[in-house]
Amino acid sequence: MSCSGGLTLYINLLSAPARALTLLPRGIRAPYEEKNISFFKGEHKSEAYLKIHPFGTVPAVTDGDLTILESCTALRYIASKYDTSGKWYPADLASRVRVDEFLDWQHTKLRKHGVGYYFNLIFAPMINKCEPDMTLINSHKEELKKVDADMVRHFIKGRNFIAGEHVTIADLIAACELEQPMCANVTYSQPIMDYLDRVKSHIGPDYDQVHQKVRGFTKSMLNK
Amino acid sequence: MSCSGGLTLYINLLSAPARALTLLPRGIRAPYEEKNISFFKGEHKSEAYLKIHPFGTVPAVTDGDLTILESCTALRYIASKYDTSGKWYPADLASRVRVDEFLDWQHTKLRKHGVGYYFNLIFAPMINKCEPDMTLINSHKEELKKVDADMVRHFIKGRNFIAGEHVTIADLIAACELEQPMCANVTYSQPIMDYLDRVKSHIGPDYDQVHQKVRGFTKSMLNK
Ligand SMILES: N[C@@H](CCC(=O)N[C@@H](CS)C(=O)NCC(=O)O)C(=O)O
Ligand SMILES: N[C@@H](CCC(=O)N[C@@H](CS)C(=O)NCC(=O)O)C(=O)O
Numbered sequence A, B: 001m002s003c004s005g006g007l008t009l010y011i012n013l014l015s016a017p018a019r020a021l022t023l024l025p026r027g028i029r030a031p032y033e034e035k036n037i038s039f040f041k042g043e044h045k046s047e048a049y050l051k052i053h054p055f056g057t058v059p060a061v062t063d064g065d066l067t068i069l070e071s072c073t074a075l076r077y078i079a080s081k082y083d084t085s086g087k088w089y090p091a092d093l094a095s096r097v098r099v100d101e102f103l104d105w106q107h108t109k110l111r112k113h114g115v116g117y118y119f120n121l122i123f124a125p126m127i128n129k130c131e132p133d134m135t136l137i138n139s140h141k142e143e144l145k146k147v148d149a150d151m152v153r154h155f156i157k158g159r160n161f162i163a164g165e166h167v168t169i170a171d172l173i174a175a176c177e178l179e180q181p182m183c184a185n186v187t188y189s190q191p192i193m194d195y196l197d198r199v200k201s202h203i204g205p206d207y208d209q210v211h212q213k214v215r216g217f218t219k220s221m222l223n224k
Helices: A016-028 A047-052 A071-082 A093-106 A110-128 A134-156 A169-183 A190-203 A206-222 B016-028 B047-052 B071-082 B093-106 B110-128 B134-156 B169-183 B190-203 B206-222
Strands: A007-011 A033-036 A060-063 A066-068 B007-011 B033-036 B060-063 B066-068
Touching (some): A007 A071, A016 A071, A016 A110, A016 A169, A066 A071, A093 A169, A093 B066, A093 B071, A110 A169, A110 A206, A134 A190, A169 A190, A169 A206, A190 A206, B007 B071, B016 B071, B016 B110, B016 B206, B047 B060, B066 B071, B093 B110, B110 B169, B110 B206, B134 B169, B134 B190, B169 B206
Antiparallel strands (some): A060 A066, B007 B060, B060 B066
């Protein structure tokens, strides 16, 4: 697993931040290479991958000598370096604040409860060979209702996207994190569903393509 | 609680991100106004404050018409707009990645376990009128050991500060989040203690000044 000279994304389409990440070079038509890191084969904890990402989580990004471990950091970096339109991570400070604010907020809100719901429903029973902990799962589901409401009243409000009229890296993270629990039957308010539709149609066919694997996988796990 | 025209910080020195935030305008000598939001008087959930920060957490920042709800976003914004040295949030992408990567990482690692430890030891017993949950508190303490090790091997490594030779906004967050559990008897490895010494001497007297309140408060709570 050697770093090539150009932009390389180490991803797995079961991971929401990894899906968000791969949508960016596609959206800005930046050349990049994609390497799949299999969770089931334990590749994220392999010696080769730990040389790239010492904490063994997905995604990671390399670009020449530079390695980036965090998805939001990688999104900021790729947009800053490769997006010639300047729209995906706006330089104008007032717009940039809207993007950064969502990215900082989601770690302990949308992502926390989305992962809390999804992981405990889909992965924990498989890993620990036990029944799903429905009390825990339902508490995350309840928190996702507050997340939904907070996104509607603050982060989306009357706008098309988080920072205004163009999809930014904040919307990539938002949409991919919202989609994950939705694969496992979480439902959202109409404003969130409308927002997701706008993101999807702004991005085009890549949107469903990157979500195909997680949708199929989740369905198969729920029907086991 | 009306927004003045210039930079206004709504803070409380018991809050680690609020302490980090107030150290920035001091460090870059940017004019700003500071308003204390009392947790004990419930001012963070008051009608007046909720008009500024709809989620009712501290800190918040206003600058003219702009309101910023997340500390890391506010740090990025203030440095980008007011730091003429360009050192506190470096524009050079390779250095900026080091700053952003730490800021993204700490939400679910250093801060999560620091708050998990401190809140459950100091605040939860007071709020819920019960004994501290030592199993939970000790699990966060164990996680803080991993956080310590990960900071040493990845974020600090052989460097003086997270992005190299100058303190950045990442070090402000790192130091203030590390100090909080330390007030309540958590200990760190020697490399972390040395790092904290470097941050402290780089910042000067403001460092101890902003930490005075939380140190005194914690001591009084532990000796009750
Ligand atoms: N804050 C990180 C989160 C990365 C993360 O938690 N990735 C998950 C997949 S979505 C993972 O690799 N989990 C495997 C593990 O933690 O062992 C980011 O945004 O990049
Ligand atoms: N991610 C936020 C965290 C803010 C936060 O959780 N603040 C705490 C104090 S450190 C707070 O206001 N807690 C009161 C509450 O949640 O009601 C930031 O970095 O600004």
